Amino acid sequence: MTMGFEAGQDAFARAVTDPEAALPPGVTSRRGEADAMRFAVYRNNVTVGLIRALEMRFPVARRLVGEAFFRTLARDYMRHELPASPLLFEYGDSLPAFIEGHEVSESLPYLADVTRVEAAWTRAYHARDAHPLTIAELAAIRPEDLGATRLVAHPSAALVRSAHPAGSIWAAHQSETVTPPRAWQPETVLVARPDMEVTVRILPERDAPFAQALLAGEALDAAAAKALAADATFDFGSALVGLVSLGAFSARTDDEDLPK
């Protein structure tokens, strides 16, 4: 049978992502008949390729749930959402939200946040390069201007605030042998790539509201007020120097060379 080019590709695309679907019309072989094993090569290529992209992006999640279950999870996700573009390093941006709604989160409630750290790692790796704000540049701000100063988040910087020790779990799975986190407590993780190395750091929990407010573009004094309200032991100086030395910011908003 003959069908139009568009209709033919519609049918092919549907069949290639749905293992239950019949073979698309018009597909044949030299023997003169359609062959499911031949069409299965395309189905397999699509599925295996997308699962591999997720395996490469989420190696810690894969270790946490095991290779076989990760493949199942990845296949479920693939049926839920195909890549929106050919930039496969972006595929899986919505995997954390998908995992949150998946039954696996009943037994592994921290899994979604660990994938948030892994997703942030890849985004930081491919982020726009930018000079990180240095301690010297910070020190050049006049004391009377400091409170009203807003810092610009480095293009690679991201914060993951978790009710679980997501950063410790991620860190423990960077080596062959895994030592479980000593304390099971909420963690806030800063992912950044000030130069060529992506860093993943667990922030002191009392600094978390401050970091979150600054990365959202709030002024230093407003951010400090939020942190103090949450924890009276918050220390402005050490928190700010800590974040700047991790490469969390690229500039101050009053810098003349800033993109407006």
Place this chain on the structure above:
Amino acid sequence: MTRFDERETGLPRRSGLGLKPEHYQSINDGEPDVGFFEVHAENYMGAGGPPHRWLETIAAKYPLSLHGVALSIGAAGPLDKAHLARLRTLVERYRPASFSEHLAWSTHDTGFLNDLLPLPYTDETLQRVCDHVDETQQALGCRMLLENPSTYVLFEESTIDEIDFLTAISDRTGCGLLLDVNNVMVSAVNHRLDPYAYLDRFPVERVGEVHLAGYDEAQDGAGDRLLIDAHATEVKDDVFALYEHLLRRAGPLPTLVEWDNDVPAFDVLHAEARRVDGALAAEAARRNARAA
């Protein structure tokens, strides 16, 4: 329609290798004797970071081939303008000696399917592919090479032979061709054709680059041999023999060894490149001896 410069490809008539992140450091430090490196364009479409830093360093030392794997030139629907713009950014930044893409499709309105999918060869699809090649060359401001596919199925509605289809695209758009010898073997075995007869009919004077790779082997539902384009091993002996036959017919050509899955240590890849350079040198010597 603008026809772009039909000069020979800028790639040297040498072996080339796919550039893989796990080999950045050893290539940069060891500066191995390889004719060129090829990258998949889509892996360098991030805004910044180590991939660009390394590619700048290595592209300063070696000729670069930019090979797209996701433009979906064989799609029934329109080309993705955002993707074309990303390709143009890469071409302007890295000035590759060659840009190539596939006679296949991978993007549909349901999303990106991440495989090189086949299309029927008809007057309608020929016109669509020509429009897409033309649009790509206009957008990038250069001539491109179009690669013959490896396929596992045929289409009842096809009315045009694959070589005639590729030749017509090249005639109408001025594009060059990328001849993947492994794909020739895979498709020939899968569709019970003679791979040597395919090569002997191929318009080799339009070939700007050759690809070699390893295939996997399976069986179809009828128990027939089914070869799969896998890029996960060394080049198989029958493909290499077919390649040597091509060289006898066409003379030395820029030749890439593709190894994209289960990537081995760089030394293993480099040994494949040396095997290719050996075949290229032998053919050059054979021609010199004949001319003398």
